[in-house]
Structure formats: structure tokens, C-alpha cells
Amino acid sequence: MEDKAEHLRKEGRSLFQSERWAEAAGVYGQYIDFLLKEQGPSEQLVLGYSNRAETYLHLEMYADALEDTEKALDLNPLHLKTLFRKAKALLGLKLYQETVAVCQKFLRQDDLPADYRETVSDLLRQAKRKDKQTRLGQFEFRGLSYRHGEPGDTPSEFETFVGPVELKRTPEMDRGLFATRDLNPGEILFVAAPLTSVRHPKLPGSIVSSNLSLRVGASLVDRLVGSTCPYPRGPISQDTPPMRFFKPVNSIPSDLRQLSTEELQHPTFRTEFDEDTLFDIVRRRQVRHGTMNRMEEISGIYFLPALINHSCFPNVILTGFGPALVCRASREIKKEDQLFRSYNSVFYPLEDRNALLDGFRCRCERCAFDRLLLQEIPELRRLEFRCCRLFVDRLGESPRFHSEEERAEMRREFVQTTEALEELFRTEPKLQNLTAIQKDWIRASFVRMYWQLLEPAMALAPTASKEDHLHQLRLILEAARIMRSVDPASLEALEMLEKAHNQATMWKVQRRLFRCKEIDSLLKEFFGEVLDIELVLFGPQSESEIKSTMPQFLLHNFLYSVHI
Numbered sequence: 051m052e053d054k055a056e057h058l059r060k061e062g063r064s065l066f067q068s069e070r071w072a073e074a075a076g077v078y079g080q081y082i083d084f085l086l087k088e089q090g091p092s093e094q095l096v097l098g099y100s101n102r103a104e105t106y107l108h109l110e111m112y113a114d115a116l117e118d119t120e121k122a123l124d125l126n127p128l129h130l131k132t133l134f135r136k137a138k139a140l141l142g143l144k145l146y147q148e149t150v151a152v153c154q155k156f157l158r159q160d161d162l163p164a165d166y167r168e169t170v171s172d173l174l175r176q177a178k179r180k181d182k183q184t185r186l187g188q189f190e191f192r193g194l195s196y197r198h199g200e201p202g203d204t205p206s207e208f209e210t211f212v213g214p215v216e217l218k219r220t221p222e223m224d225r226g227l228f229a230t231r232d233l234n235p236g237e238i239l240f241v242a243a244p245l246t247s248v249r250h251p252k253l254p255g256s257i258v259s260s261n262l263s264l265r266v267g268a269s270l271v272d273r274l275v276g277s278t279c280p281y282p283r284g285p286i287s288q289d290t291p292p293m294r295f296f297k298p299v300n301s302i303p304s305d306l307r308q309l310s311t312e313e314l315q316h317p318t319f320r321t322e323f324d325e326d327t328l329f330d331i332v333r334r335r336q337v338r339h340g341t342m343n344r345m346e347e348i349s350g351i352y353f354l355p356a357l358i359n360h361s362c363f364p365n366v367i368l369t370g371f372g373p374a375l376v377c378r379a380s381r382e383i384k385k386e387d388q389l390f391r392s393y394n395s396v397f398y399p400l401e402d403r404n405a406l407l408d409g410f411r412c413r414c415e416r417c418a419f420d421r422l423l424l425q426e427i428p429e430l431r432r433l434e435f436r437c438c439r440l441f442v443d444r445l446g447e448s449p450r451f452h453s454e455e456e457r458a459e460m461r462r463e464f465v466q467t468t469e470a471l472e473e474l475f476r477t478e479p480k481l482q483n484l485t486a487i488q489k490d491w492i493r494a495s496f497v498r499m500y501w502q503l504l505e506p507a508m509a510l511a512p513t514a515s516k517e518d519h520l521h522q523l524r525l526i527l528e529a530a531r532i533m534r535s536v537d538p539a540s541l542e543a544l545e546m547l548e549k550a551h552n553q554a555t556m557w558k559v560q561r562r563l564f565r566c567k568e569i570d571s572l573l574k575e576f577f578g579e580v581l582d583i584e585l586v587l588f589g590p591q592s593e594s595e596i597k598s599t600m601p602q603f604l605l606h607n608f609l610y611s612v613h614i
């Protein structure tokens with residue numbers, strides 16, 4: 051009998067050493083059965099369970115690993131190796147508080163070997179950090195974008211966190227996400243991990259025209275089919291599932307972790323999908339976003355992010371950190387307000403920005419306002435036509451194709467159209483009682499075109515006067531102000547500020563013998579604007595911290611744009 055047990059133990063060990071995990075688990079199973087039958091509880095049995103638990107850890111079968119470690123610990127509650135394995139299984143299951151408790155119990159033992167103490171302390175730190183993230187929403191973003199600037203780098207993975215949000219039906223947009231309390235700009239609403247994601251080279255603008263995008267879509271479908279979700283959940287149907295379905299397992303009290311039969315019958319929990327449904331999921335629920343590396347993007351299927359509706363006057367921003375998507379308030383939000391993000395640029399006139407949306411007509415408050423206004427004030431529409439014509443004429447042209455006279459002409463056109471709009475605000479009775487934000491809504495409809503128009507014109511001649519430079523920088527700052535007023539986390543404003551900033555500093559270098567206080571004070575204003583945007587993207591940080599990393603931030607500022 052001894053021989054047979056010893057034979058099985060050795061065979062399990064040899065398979066384990068050759069990393070044939072599944073086979074090793076099978077042989078350890080036979081070993082355990084044999085011991086149970088022949089000799090009942092023993093120290094060998096403890097080792098049998100514990101070793102099989104280790105093979106399960108390698109197979110990422112954390113629930114099975116946990117079960118084995120518990121059986122071993124029933125027989126020998128302070129078996130160190132098994133305690134360590136139990137902590138790893140709990141961490142794998144994302145049960146962080148439980149992991150912390152086991153690690154602490156482990157570290158309380160006397161005479162621990164130094165390397166063990168170190169590894170378990172490390173596990174404890176990890177579990178505490180993840181617990182803070184997933185339960186309390188405490189994430190560390192400081193400096194993250196700059197440390198990971200090199201191709202291939204990924205930031206450390208974030209845990210899922212579901213904060214003050216709830217899912218409700220809306221009369222106009224089917225389902226939507228709502229705030230459950232008042233929020234300040236920069237506060238995190240949730241952090242979502244993808245159900246599945248793929249990393250790929252940066253896709254061109256249009257998702258339909260690209261072969262690559264089809265390949266990405268197909269590979270997402272494949273991954274969806276093969277994906278396993280420890281807690282099957284997600285709004286696949288048009289139902290409105292309870293928020294609990296989206297919450298990380300760890301934040302649900304343990305007695306509620308098991309779903310009831312009734313809940314499992316919820317249409318959300320479909321286990322089989324036909325191909326059409328899957329393609330539909332990929333089309334409607336896919337979120338594509340930049341990575342730390344400008345050449346790459348990530349496409350993923352996300353649940354909560356896909357439930358945020360669009361508005362041309364958004365109040366949240368999604369930013370990607372590796373595959374994780376972080377949703378933050380970009381302006382003050384009141385309890386019960388709906389959360390909106392912008393699916394695409396909101397800095398075009400009504401019809402143009404609607405054309406950028408994927409097959410639906412926008413029902414946001416700004417679009418409703420624009421529709422009414424454009425009917426009532428034909429002059430506004432004329433201005434729009436003029437701006438569009440200028441824009442289309444110049445689209446795609448590079449500054450180097452224009453002579454200095456042409457660029458001067460463009461600047462004049464630009465100034466005239468903006469002045470015509472301001473004149474309309476002063477003279478048109480129907481525009482007299484607008485609020486400041488409504489005026490910015492109207493300005494924002496033109497601002498992207500102005501910018502495009504201004505860009506070729508920006509390349510001022512080396513002979514341009516100081517006044518020309520100052521005038522131009524003020525125009526850019528005003529455009530950035532408008533963008534930020536309509537979308538306070540606007541990456542387009544940031545892009546614009548970056549270019550203007552580069553130009554201003556270049557000009558300073560070119561004319562370094564010439565001191566210009568006004569340029570300096572305008573540069574300060576740029577920094578002020580960038581600080582505010584960064585605060586919204588990364589949360590509260592001290593001014594000195596942000597300033598010390600600002601140059602790198604400007605360098606990486608496109609990395610967080612999110613498309614659907």
C-alpha cells in the first residue's frame with residue numbers, strides 16, 4: 051500500500067515538475083482518493099490536497115484550488131505552504147479582503163523563512179491595493195501616463211470598481227446610466243474591465259472601411275465565444291438588469307454572491323448566442339481607445355461603458371489605461387442626472403456632428419436647442435454655410451501649400467466669420483436672452499471648423515509682428531475656452547493648446563533677444579487650461595505635481611481618446 055501511494059506521489063511530482071499541470075492534477079486526485087480510502091486523514095493527505103491546489107493555481111482554476119487548500123487546512127490549520135496557496139487562490143478569485151486576512155494570519159507565525167515572509171508581504175500589499183480599488187474606488191493615476199510611454203508598455207491593471215451609478219430606462223434613449231449622488235469634476239464613477247479585448251495597430255478613422263477593423267471585430271467575436279466570465283453578467287438583451295450584476299464580486303456581501311435561480315433566468319444571462327447577435331454586440335458595444343503607445347489601440351467589449359448615452363454637451367469622460375476604462379465626472383453632476391459622454395467630436399454644426407454618430411439622431415438638449423434656433427434664425431444658418439464652405443475649401447490642405455498672402459487671407463476670413471457671429475449675438479433679438487453656456491453651444495458648433503481654418507493660417511511668417519502672434523494666440527485660447535466650456539475634458543482643446551504652446555515657445559526661442567511679457571502671460575494661461583483638463587482626466591492632484599509632469603502630459607495627450 052505504501053508503495054502505491056509513494057508511486058502516485060512521485061508521478062504527480064514528476065508531472066508537476068514538467069509543468070504538465072492538468073495531468074499532475076489528475077494523478078494527485080488518484081493519490082488523494084487512495085489515501086482517503088486506505089488510511090483516512092494524515093499529513094500525506096494534507097500534502098496531497100496542497101499540491102493539487104498548486105497545480106490548480108497554475109491552471110488558473112482558483113475555485114478548485116481554494117477548495118483543496120481548505121480541505122488541507124481543516125487537517126492542519128497552520129500548514130504554511132497551504133496558507134500561502136490559499137492566499138493566492140483567494141487573490142485569483144478577487145476576494146481581496148479574505149486574501150488580506152489569510153496573509154496576515156500567515157505573517158503572524160513565528161520563524162518564517164525570510165523569502166516566504168517577503169513573498170507573502172508582497173501578496174498582502176497587492177491584495178490591499180486591489181481591495182482599495184475595487185471597494186473604495188481609490189486608484190493611483192499619478193504619473194501613470196508618463197511612465198509608460200514606450201511601445202509595448204502597459205500600465206498595471208486596474209480592478210473593476212462600480213461607484214455612484216445606476217442603470218435606468220430613459221424615455222428617449224432606452225437605457226442610460228445615472229448618478230446616485232452629487233459629484234465634483236474629476237471624481238470616478240466607475241472603472242470597467244473588458245469582457246474581452248484585443249490590442250492592435252491604430253485603426254484609421256472609419257471603422258467600416260478598414261479591413262483591419264473587420265479583423266478586429268471578428269477576433270472579438272471569437273473571443274466572446276471563448277470567453278469565460280466567473281460571474282456571467284452583462285446587458286446583452288434590451289432589459290435593464292439590476293446594478294448588482296455589474297458589481298465586482300468582492301464588493302457584494304458574501305451571502306449574496308450566489309445568484310438566485312430567478313436571477314440566472316434573467317435575459318442577461320444567455321449562454322448561447324447566434325452569430326448575428328454576437329456581431330451586433332461587437333458593433334454596438336465595442337469601445338476602441340488609445341493605449342500608452344500612440345501606434346496602438348485596444349478594442350474591447352465593455353458593459354457599463356456601453357450603457358452611457360451620447361450628448362453634445364457631455365458631463366463624463368472615459369479614459370483608457372491599458373484595457374481598463376475609467377469613467378470620471380468632467381463637470382459638476384447632480385444626483386439623478388443622466389451621465390453622458392461624447393461619442394465623437396461635438397465641435398461641428400448640428401447636422402455635421404449628427405452625421406458622425408453611428409446611425410442615430412441625437413436627442414441631447416444641445417441638439418434640441420440648435421434645431422429650434424436654426425429654424426428661427428436663418429442668419430445663423432447662413433453663417434454656418436459660409437463657415438462650411440470655407441472649411442471644405444481648405445480641408446486637408448497643409449500650411450506649406452499656401453503663400454503668406456493666402457494665409458493672411460484665411461486669417462481674415464476666420465476673424466470675419468467669428469466676428470459676424472458675435473455681432474449676431476449683439477443684434478438679433480432672439481439671441482439676447484441666451485445664457486452664457488447656450489452662447490458657447492452656438493460658438494462650439496463652429497469652433498472645429500475655425501480651428502481647421504486657422505491651422506494653415508497659423509504658420510505665421512518669420513517676419514510676422516508681435517501683435518500678429520499675440521492676436522493669434524488669443525484666438526486659440528478663446529477657441530480652447532469654448533471647447534472646454536462645452537466639454538470640460540476636451541482632448542481636442544488639449545491638442546489645440548499643445549500646438550499653440552509649441553508655436554509660442556518656438557517663437558520665443560526665435561526671438562530670444564526680445565522679451566515679451568504678454569507671451570509669457572499667455573503661456574501661463576495655457577498652463578492653467580491644461581491643468582484643469584488634466585485634473586479632470588486624472589483626479590485631484592497638487593499643482594506642483596501636475597506642473598512637473600506637464601511637458602510629458604502634453605506629449606501624450608492623445609492617448610486617451612475613446613471611440614465606439
Ligand SMILES: C[S@@+](CC[C@H](N)C(=O)[O-])C[C@H]1O[C@@H](n2cnc3c(N)ncnc32)[C@H](O)[C@@H]1O
Binds near residue numbers: 355358413614
Ligand atoms: C452605446 S449604446 C447606449 C446605451 C443604449 N441607450 C442602450 O439602452 O443600450 C448607443 C445607443 O444608444 C442610443 N443613444 C445614445 N445616445 C443617444 C442620443 N444622444 N440620442 C438618441 N439616442 C441615443 C442610440 O440608440 C445608440 O445607438
